[in-house]
């Protein structure tokens with residue numbers, strides 16, 4: 001039945017194909033439900049097409065190219081699903097096609113480069129310096145971007161904005177440091193040109209977008225009457241806060257609800273600590289207690305209490321008149337509880353050493369500086385430590401160091417893990433002891449079930 005349906009094509013697209021003026025690195029589900037969605041909903045969408053490049057694998061580009069960049073956004077709430085075709089991606093390209101990337105970054109009409117390359121990728125560019133120097137093709141997103149910027153400089157194509165959309169605090173500055181770090185080693189003149197011509201915009205991005213499944217593909221066929229091999233399922237909520245200059249212009253994203261601010265830090269921290277921090281607690285504590293999704297974990301009082309206590313701690317350090325923390329927390333409980341969105345804890349658990357540095361460390365440090373224990377932030381680290389003990393293969397940019405730490409025992413093991421997040425905290429014996437105690441309270445689900453029927457294996 002499905003095979004007889006026409007493939008999604010421009011006849012059902014909302015607007016004609018726009019010219020490429022945005023280049024994106026990191027073509028994944030989140031990019032499509034967020035930046036591509038906002039661009040489609042900008043009042044001047046007709047002027048802003050996105051050329052989107054994949055990261056490590058070509059698959060997403062292959063599928064999307066087969067339907068001219070089009071895809072369906074399925075907005076899923078407790079009330080039901082709504083379907084919308086998004087047409088702002090006008091070119092979907094395999095990231096290994098560095099030639100096309102360079103050509104587009106160097107094109108004068110390109111005004112913006114957006115990034116969703118994962119938190120971990122910002123530290124990887126050094127590997128690319130020898131490749132760039134020898135004239136070989138770079139393999140990391142930032143290495144590839146530097147090559148594109150070199151071509152833009154040579155073409156005298158003018159300034160542009162690089163907009164990081166990864167969950168890092170001060171992500172614009174992190175992107176700038178990463179790009180300049182590579183450029184300085186490669187070509188000092190290029191580094192100076194970047195400093196003078198490239199603006200690095202910081203943003204806080206938010207839209208929960210789990211990996212799509214085969215069921216989602218079947219649902220779109222059934223409801224929409226066409227075949228879409230790359231739908232994306234997301235929550236109705238979306239948020240984008242941006243801070244920085246766009247020297248070559250930008251879409252009117254504010255028409256779609258994006259907010260432009262001078263000081264992004266309070267918004268960034270609110271999102272990274274309250275949303276992402278809670279996610280990380282649920283990811284490790286939840287899986288240790290036998291849960292699979294965010295909604296399931298949140299329904300477990302041990303996990304939700306750990307989240308609430310962390311929110312109480314973090315909120316003490318979130319000051320700003322319009323942050324509306326109680327409303328934000330209430331909205332998060334609703335969003336996490338949206339059980340029609342199966343947001344898998346295993347997906348959130350990955351890359352912990354990078355994520356916890358943003359999500360747990362600042363709150364823990366701030367609490368200790370204020371003379372308190374920081375127990376709830378420490379618990380986030382503790383549940384990770386407990387989780388990697390029984391799941392040593394968890395994907396992580398520092399997986400080798402995590403494995404080494406796992407060879408140790410007790411406080412030594414905890415100190416080694418904490419040192420991957422923050423050197424100072426790992427040398428604070430009070431912190432290490434607290435994390436060890438909290439960690440011992442969380443036992444894997446199997447042991448849990450075998451334990452003598454108390455039902456609660458956590459100190460939360």
Ligand code: CS2
Nearest residue numbers: 205206207208276279347348
């Ligand atoms: C999650 C985020 O995977 C993770 O680490 O915390 O992807 C989260 O779903 C998004 O930031 C929501 O905007």
